[in-house]
Amino acid sequence: MSKIKKYDELSSDIEKIEPEIEKLKGEYQIEEILDIFTDPDNIPVTESSIGINTDLSVKEVKRGDYIWITALLRKPGQSFTSPAIQGVIKLRVVDMYYGLQYLNKVINQ
Numbered sequence: 001m002s003k004i005k006k007y008d009e010l011s012s013d014i015e016k017i018e019p020e021i022e023k024l025k026g027e028y029q030i031e032e033i034l035d036i037f038t039d040p041d042n043i044p045v046t047e048s049s050i051g052i053n054t055d056l057s058v059k060e061v062k063r064g065d066y067i068w069i070t071a072l073l074r075k076p077g078q079s080f081t082s083p084a085i086q087g088v089i090k091l092r093v094v095d096m097y098y099g100l101q102y103l104n105k106v107i108n109q
Contacts, residue, residue, distance in 0.1 A: 024087060028073040031084045037068040065093045 038059045061067065069091065072084040097106060 024073070027076055028087070029076055030089075031072040031074050034070040034072065034086070037070075038065070040068055061093055061096070063093055063095065067091050067093065 038061060067090075069089045071087060071089060073087045074080075074082075074084045095106075097103075
């Protein structure tokens with residue numbers, strides 16, 4: 001017999017859940033990119049969690065647009081035995097290049 005109860009509805013005294021938004025300070029390394037969103041209004045949000053974007057369609061992105069990346073982040077020098085934290089990175093598109101052959105040229109400009 002399970003001692004853990006699962007609730008699908010909010011308690012009657014809770015009207016709305018407002019997540020606390022905390023900006024991270026300092027440097028972080030991106031350990032793994034989980035998802036990329038081009039429109040924050042289309043992120044499937046429920047009262048219990050943020051869903052994963054499984055839409056594989058092509059999205060239009062132009063210079064000056066913002067994209068949001070969900071990723072696992074870790075502080076530099078932190079042990080790999082400590083858990084990474086999930087975070088959201090907001091980016092503005094400055095330039096776009098076609099193909100990975102330009103990667104070294106772009107990085108070394």
